[in-house]
Amino acid sequence: MKREVKFCLVFRDMWQSAGKYVPRVDQLVQVAPAIIEMGCFARVETNGGGFEQVNLLFGENPNNAVRAWTRPFHAAGIQTQMLDRALNGLRMSPVPADVRRLFYRVKKVQGTDITRTFCGLNDLRNIKPSIRYAKEAGMISQCALSITCSPVHTVEYYTNMAIELIREGADEICIKDMAGIGRPYSLGRIVANIKKAHPDIPIQYHSHAGPGFSVASILEVCKAGCDYIDVGMEPLSWGTGHADLLTVQAMLKDAGFKTPEINMDAYMRVRTLIQEFMDDFLGLYISPKNRLMNSLLIAPGLPGGMMGSLMADLETNLESINKSRRKKGEKDLSQDELLIKLFDEVAYVWPRAGYPPLVTPFSQYVKNLSLMNVTQMLKGKERWSIIADDIWDMLLGKAGRLPGALAPELIEKAKDEGREFFEGNPQDNYPDALDKYRALMREKHWDTGQDDEELFEYAMHPAQYEAYRSGKAKADFVADVAKRIEEKNAANNLPEKPQTLSVNVNGQYYKVTVSFGDPSGNTVPPQEDDSKKATVAEKTPEPVAAGDGEPLLSPLEGKFFPVKNASDTPVKVGDTVKKGQTVCFVEAMKVYNAVAAEKDGTVTAVFLKPGDPVEEDKTVLMMIK
Numbered sequence: 001m002k003r004e005v006k007f008c009l010v011f012r013d014m015w016q017s018a019g020k021y022v023p024r025v026d027q028l029v030q031v032a033p034a035i036i037e038m039g040c041f042a043r044v045e046t047n048g049g050g051f052e053q054v055n056l057l058f059g060e061n062p063n064n065a066v067r068a069w070t071r072p073f074h075a076a077g078i079q080t081q082m083l084d085r086a087l088n089g090l091r092m093s094p095v096p097a098d099v100r101r102l103f104y105r106v107k108k109v110q111g112t113d114i115t116r117t118f119c120g121l122n123d124l125r126n127i128k129p130s131i132r133y134a135k136e137a138g139m140i141s142q143c144a145l146s147i148t149c150s151p152v153h154t155v156e157y158y159t160n161m162a163i164e165l166i167r168e169g170a171d172e173i174c175i176k177d178m179a180g181i182g183r184p185y186s187l188g189r190i191v192a193n194i195k196k197a198h199p200d201i202p203i204q205y206h207s208h209a210g211p212g213f214s215v216a217s218i219l220e221v222c223k224a225g226c227d228y229i230d231v232g233m234e235p236l237s238w239g240t241g242h243a244d245l246l247t248v249q250a251m252l253k254d255a256g257f258k259t260p261e262i263n264m265d266a267y268m269r270v271r272t273l274i275q276e277f278m279d280d281f282l283g284l285y286i287s288p289k290n291r292l293m294n295s296l297l298i299a300p301g302l303p304g305g306m307m308g309s310l311m312a313d314l315e316t317n318l319e320s321i322n323k324s325r326r327k328k329g330e331k332d333l334s335q336d337e338l339l340i341k342l343f344d345e346v347a348y349v350w351p352r353a354g355y356p357p358l359v360t361p362f363s364q365y366v367k368n369l370s371l372m373n374v375t376q377m378l379k380g381k382e383r384w385s386i387i388a389d390d391i392w393d394m395l396l397g398k399a400g401r402l403p404g405a406l407a408p409e410l411i412e413k414a415k416d417e418g419r420e421f422f423e424g425n426p427q428d429n430y431p432d433a434l435d436k437y438r439a440l441m442r443e444k445h446w447d448t449g450q451d452d453e454e455l456f457e458y459a460m461h462p463a464q465y466e467a468y469r470s471g472k473a474k475a476d477f478v479a480d481v482a483k484r485i486e487e488k489n490a491a492n493n494l495p496e497k498p499q500t501l502s503v504n505v506n507g508q509y510y511k512v513t514v515s516f517g518d519p520s521g522n523t524v525p526p527q528e529d530d531s532k533k534a535t536v537a538e539k540t541p542e543p544v545a546a547g548d549g550e551p552l553l554s555p556l557e558g559k560f561f562p563v564k565n566a567s568d569t570p571v572k573v574g575d576t577v578k579k580g581q582t583v584c585f586v587e588a589m590k591v592y593n594a595v596a597a598e599k600d601g602t603v604t605a606v607f608l609k610p611g612d613p614v615e616e617d618k619t620v621l622m623m624i625k
Contacts (some may be wrong), residue, residue: 002256002257002258003257003258004227004257004258004259005222005226005227005228005229005252005257005258005259006042006043006227006228006229006260007040007041007042007043007228007229007230007231007245007248007249007259007260008041008042008043008044008045008081008204008228008229008230008231009035009041009043009044009045009231009232009233009245010045010206010230010231010232010242011035011044011045011046012045012046012047012048012049012051012083013045013049013083013230013232013241013242014232014233014236014237014241014242015236015282016049016050016051017208017232017236017239017240017241017242017290018236018239018240018241018286018290018291019282019283019285019286019287019290020054020285021054021057021058021282021285022051022054022282023277023282024058024060025055025060025064025065025068025069027273027277027280028065028068028069029068029069029072030273031270031273031274031277032069032072032073033072034266034269034270034273035073035266035270036072036073036076036078037263037266037269038262038263038266038267038270039260039261039262039263039266040245040249040259040260040261040262040263041078041260042078042079042228042260043078043079043080043081043114043228044073044078044079044080044081045080045081045082045083045230046066046069046070046073046080046081046082046111046112047065047066047069047070047080047082047107047112048081048082048083048084048090048112048115048116049082049083049084049085049090049360050090051082051090052065052066052090052457052460052461053090053091053461053464056457056461056464056465056467056468056473057464057473057476057477058473058474058477059468059471059473059474059475059477060468061468062457063106063110063449063450063453063454063457066107066110066111066112067110067111070110070111070112071111073111074111079113079114079140080111080112080113080114081112081113081114081115081116081142082107082112082114082115082116083116083118084103084115084116084117084118084130085117085118085119085120085360085361086117086118086119086126086127086129086130087100087119087126087399087400087426087427088120088360088361088399089103089460090103090460090461091460091461092360092361092364092390092591093361093390093393093564093592094393094398094399094426094427094429094430095430095459095460096430096431096432096433096434096459097129097427097430097432098432098433098434099432099433099434099456099459099460100129100130100133101133101136102434102452102455102456102459103133103456103460104130104133104134104136104137104139105136105137105451105452106451106452106453106456107137107139108137108138108139109451110451110453112139113139113140114139114140114142114172115130115134115139115140115141115142116142116143116144116174116176116204117130117131117134117141117142117143117144118143118144118145118146118174118176118359119146119400120146120356120357120359120360120361120362120363120399120400121356121357121362121394121399121400121401121402121403122145122146122161122357122403123400123401123426124161124164124165124168125400125401125425125426125427126399126400126426126427127143127165127168128168129427130143131143131165131168131169131170132169135169135171140171140172141169141170141171141172142170142171142172142173142174142204143162143165143170143172143173143174144173144174144175144176144206145158145161145162145173145174145175145176145190146176146178146357146359147175147176147177147178147179147181147182147187147357148179148181148182148301148355148357148358148359149181149182149183149301150350150351150355150403150404151355151404152355152403152404153355153357153403155186155189155190155193158190159190159193159194159197162190162193162194163194163197163198166194166197166198166201170201171201171202172201172202172203172204173194173201173202173203173204174203174204174205174206175187175190175191175203175204175205175206175221175226176206176359177205177206177207177208177214177217178206178208178357178358178359178360178363179208179210179211179297179301179358179359179363180207180208180209180210180211180212180213180214180217180297181211181213181297181298181301182207182213182217183213183217184213184216184217184219184220185220187205187217187220187221188220188221188223188224189224191203191205191220191221191224191225191226192224192225194225195224195225199225202227202228203221203225203226203227203228204226204227204228204229204230205217205218205221205222205226205228205229205230206230206242207230207242207243208240208241208242209232209237209238209239209240209241209242209243209293210239210240210293210294210297211293211294211295211297211298212293212295214242214243215243215247215248215251218243218248218251218252219251219252219255222252222255222257223255229248229252230242231243231244231245231248232244232245233245233246233267233270233271233274234271234274235271235274235275235278236274238291238293239290239291239292239293240290241290245262245267246262246267249262281481284481284484284485284488285484296340296343299343299347301346301350301358315335317338317371317375317557318333318335318338320375320556320557320615320616321333321338321375321378321379324378324379325378333378338374341374341378342367342370342371342374345370345371345373345374346366346367346370348370349366349369349370349373350366351404351407352406352407352409352410353365353366353369353394353395353402353406353407353410354395354402354403354404354405354406355402355403355404356394356402356403357403361390361591362394362399364591365388365390365391365394365591368388368391368588368591369387369391372385372386372387372556375556384409384410384413386555386556386593387413388591388592388593388594389582389592389593389594390591390592391591392414392419393429395410395414396414396419396420396421396422397421397422397423397426398422398426398429399426400426433459434455434459437455437458437459437462438455440458441454441455441458444469446458446469462565463561463564463587463610463611466610467610467611472609472610472611473611476611548604548623548625549601549602549604549605549623549624549625550598550599550623550624550625551620551621551622551623552583552595552597552598552620552621552622552623552624553617553618553619553620553621554586554595554614554615554616554617554618554619554621555586555593555595555616555617556586556588556593556616557588557614557615557616558586558587558588558593558613558614559586559587559588559611559612559613559614560584560585560586560587560608560609560610560611560612560613560614560619560621561584561585561586561587561592561610561611562584562585562606562610563584563585564585564592570584571583571584571603571606571622572603572606573603573604573605573606574602574603575602575603576600576601576602576603577597577600577601577602577603577624578597578600579596579597579598579599579600580596580597581596581597582594582595582596583595583596583597583603583621583622583624584606584621584622586614595621597624598624599624601624601625602624602625603622603623603624604622604623604624604625605622605623606621606622607620607621607622608621
């Protein structure tokens with residue numbers, strides 16, 4: 001009898017691997033019936049990872065989105081699956097234990113069946129509580145091995161990790177080949193070893209297509225006993241995404257496996273809807289290069305999910321770098337030249353940072369650290385001159401145990417800055433916080449929601465949730481869509497005439513006037529020096545006390561936040577600060593970068609609101625006298 005292999009459509013990850021956003025809830029509900037009618041999916045990845053932060057950025061309620069999106073699949077008997085980051089929950093930074101426990105209860109009642117838990121460091125201390133919390137909530141606990149290729153990440157390493165997770169109660173194992181750099185033969189051996197020890201434990205394989213190994217790897221793991229394969233579909237398969245459903249099915253059928261048949265009429269409807277969503281606005285956030293496969297990704301091992309946003313990060317940093325180079329009379333760098341420099345720097349940084357598997361958030365940390373190094377060195381500054389607090393937490397052991405040894409140069413830098421290494425359980429660094437957030441919600445007269453789901457959302461994503469509740473998130477999103485439409489049309493040489501556009505957000509339409517060039521009808525001269533343009537912050541009228549003191553400039557491009565957590569106390573006018581004290585944060589590339597005072601003194605002005613955009617070495621954050 002032929003052995004059956006089942007398919008999971010990783011709908012969330014398809015979008016995240018292509019660009020910045022996933023569809024709105026009205027679009028998700030629209031496409032669900034056609035996905036079901038395809039008749040070939042045992043599972044659909046509906047939420048997890050950055051999904052709920054994206055909802056908040058849209059101005060959507062993520063809890064309503066999850067309930068509405070999972071409901072049709074439940075009715076059809078298709079399992080729903082989410083991705084979670086163990087100690088980090090659904091975000092980039094560690095989460096208190098009580099918030100983690102509530103997380104699984106909320107997602108279960110909202111309609112999520114399976115939680116795929118991974119730790120970016122493969123530290124079992126971070127994963128084990130998630131197994132317990134998931135099973136207490138009635139969920140299927142699937143635990144992931146974060147695959148990478150290094151001297152310490154061997155077949156034996158991953159086999160032993162899987163067996164230990166099963167011993168701790170994991171119901172299933174996922175081979176999470178997030179960068180697609182797992183070698184087919186070795187992956188087959190890992191699966192065979194797990195199946196030999198535990199033949200009844202389901203195994204699911206997840207890979208990205210970018211470096212080109214994925215199809216061969218799928219065949220190898222299936223031969224070794226894999227039960228489920230994650231797939232994508234056009235127009236979002238391949239490139240930084242996943243192997244295409246049609247290719248995988250045809251290959252496995254030819255190899256003698258039993259696979260589900262595909263309703264091609266429904267397939268084409270889903271394909272058409274995905275393209276319509278891209279044409280609506282989502283395509284504005286998808287780099288054409290993310291549709292390509294690239295063997296250069298083998299060496300740096302950067303994951304597909306991160307590559308979706310990397311090109312946007314490169315554009316922002318490239319502009320800043322080239323402004324600096326022009327001032328020195330140097331030639332502009334191209335995006336490809338910067339990309340190669342980044343890949344080379346990742347190869348330098350990764351082993352020195354202890355070989356953390358390059359998966360969220362540690363892939364972003366290694367990439368951000370590498371990109372910061374490249375940016376600073378191109379500007380004549382030193383390597384390691386900017387290291388965000390979250391990255392330091394990884395290096396110091398506060399987020400988990402690094403697989404390899406930290407380089408002496410980083411150990412020395414930590415000592416020079418008075419930073420201490422941590423050997424204990426990472427969760428101990430993050431005390432319970434639900435009571436604190438309950439109190440904040442009472443003060444704001446906010447309801448904690450059905451099954452405490454609003455409390456969970458606030459505790460998991462404080463800054464984004466506040467921006468959502470205030471309406472700022474929706475306003476910023478609408479403005480950003482309009483700006484990108486303007487830039488796209490300008491690039492296509494459309495007439496320089498203001499137009500009124502209708503932007504759909506959550507089914508509600510907003511009229512936005514878009515002008516090409518100057519609103520008065522005058523074209524901005526192409527030779528105008530960008531460095532002479534005032535930023536939003538610089539145009540803000542100065543408070544009376546702002547004339548005193550020295551300006552504190554933003555050290556990088558991003559968004560201003562006075563604090564990382566809603567319960568922290570921000571620095572305000574009149575406060576006394578010490579040189580080196582953290583006074584605010586700039587969020588860039590999904591990481592909060594601490595900004596320190598450059599002198600002792602008193603804060604005489606704070607110019608920005610949370611979430612306001614800032615420009616490197618240009619936007620004045622505050623004045624200190």
